[in-house]
Amino acid sequence: MSNQDHNKNGPGMSRRQFLKGTGAGAAVSALATAPLPTVDAQDRLPGMGPGPVKVSFTVNGAKVTTPPIEPRVTLLDALRNYLDVTGCKRVCDRGSCGACTVLLDGRPIYACSMLALEAQGAEHPNGRVAERGWQAGPGTGCV
Numbered sequence: 471m472s473n474q475d476h477n478k479n480g481p482g483m484s485r486r487q488f489l490k491g492t493g494a495g496a497a498v499s500a501l502a503t504a505p506l507p508t509v510d511a512q513d514r515l516p517g518m519g520p521g522p523v524k525v526s527f528t529v530n531g532a533k534v535t536t537p538p539i540e541p542r543v544t545l546l547d548a549l550r551n552y553l554d555v556t557g558c559k560r561v562c563d564r565g566s567c568g569a570c571t572v573l574l575d576g577r578p579i580y581a582c583s584m585l586a587l588e589a590q591g592a593e594h595p596n597g598r599v600a601e602r603g604w605q606a607g608p609g610t611g612c613v
Contacts, residue, residue, distance in 0.1 A: 527592045529555055536586065545589050546570045546581035 483491075522538035525548060536552045549555040549572070558581050561569035565580035572581045574592050 523587070525586045525590050527589050529553060539586060541585065541587055543586050544582055545572070545574075545579075545584045545586045548586035548589075549581060 520541060522540050524535050524538055526533065526535040528534070529549070534553055536548050539548060539552060543552075546558055546560060549558060550560070558572050559569040560582060561567045563582050565583035568580070570581040571578050573579075574584075574589060
């Protein structure tokens with residue numbers, strides 16, 4: 471054993487030797503990966519974005535279309551900021567309080583947790599907070 475390979479803290483590998491070995495192993499495995507398959511232009515799915523797009527859905531019985539909005543805009547922001555429907559409120563922005571709850575196709579959803587693009591073509595997004603008789607699950611903060 472050479473003086474360089476000797477571990478002064480006892481038998482076995484030193485931290486430096488371990489890190490050198492794992493770094494070399496990671497580099498070899500990264501270089502040895504197969505190239506990713508290419509996708510032909512005809513196999514690609516049509517996508518929306520990343521530029522602004524118009525989103526259409528029905529709010530309170532009226533068909534509406536937003537001005538061009540970015541794909542990252544939530545349903546809550548689209549309703550409040552672009553369509554002036556202020557029945558749903560931004561309180562926690564995490565989907566835990568229920569103040570942003572709207573009815574989408576008859577199902578209550580948190581508008582702050584859904585992208586406006588996901589509601590595209592929905593039959594009945596409702597700009598009002600869900601009916602008072604509706605009981606939210608435990609821990610949602612709705613009464």
